[in-house]
Amino acid sequence: MDQSLTIWLMPVIALLVGIGIGFLIARLMPGTAPNRVQRQLDELQQRFDSYQHEVTSHFSTTAGLVKKLTQNYQDVQRHLSEGADRLALDELTRQRLQAALHSNDNYPSPRDRLDGPAEAPKDYAPKGDTDSGLDEAYGLKNHR
Numbered sequence: 001m002d003q004s005l006t007i008w009l010m011p012v013i014a015l016l017v018g019i020g021i022g023f024l025i026a027r028l029m030p031g032t033a034p035n036r037v038q039r040q041l042d043e044l045q046q047r048f049d050s051y052q053h054e055v056t057s058h059f060s061t062t063a064g065l066v067k068k069l070t071q072n073y074q075d076v077q078r079h080l081s082e083g084a085d086r087l088a089l090d091e092l093t094r095q096r097l098q099a100a101l102h103s104n105d106n107y108p109s110p111r112d113r114l115d116g117p118a119e120a121p122k123d124y125a126p127k128g129d130t131d132s133g134l135d136e137a138y139g140l141k142n143h144r
Contacts (some may be wrong), residue, residue: 077101 006066080101 055096081098084094084101088097
């Protein structure tokens with residue numbers, strides 16, 4: 001009986017030792033799949049963080065530039081208005097210059113021009129100029 005136990009116990013021990021050694025080699029080798037996937041994931045996370053920082057920086061800079069542009073536009077308008085007040089020879093000329101400077105403020109925006117009153121589209125062909133309703137024969141050829 002002792003000999004049959006040894007015959008079965010030796011392969012089982014060898015199998016367990018082989019599994020342990022294989023596991024250790026797989027964990028310690030530098031090119032193993034879990035480490036490579038983790039490195040790729042870390043690299044992608046770093047690239048994403050960098051991209052988010054660039055986007056935030058871009059829009060922050062853009063907002064600052066637009067604010068500066070608006071301020072410069074207001075400064076130019078103010079300068080022109082003051083110049084018109086100072087340099088105009090008479091009241092009529094001063095009023096014309098002021099009106100010309102502020103006439104750009106009264107232009108409708110492109111959206112306002114598009115949103116004007118519009119007639120609803122007709123999904124039928126009218127009978128004529130005075131009749132209303134659907135012309136039953138519209139688009140049909142007479143075969144007489």
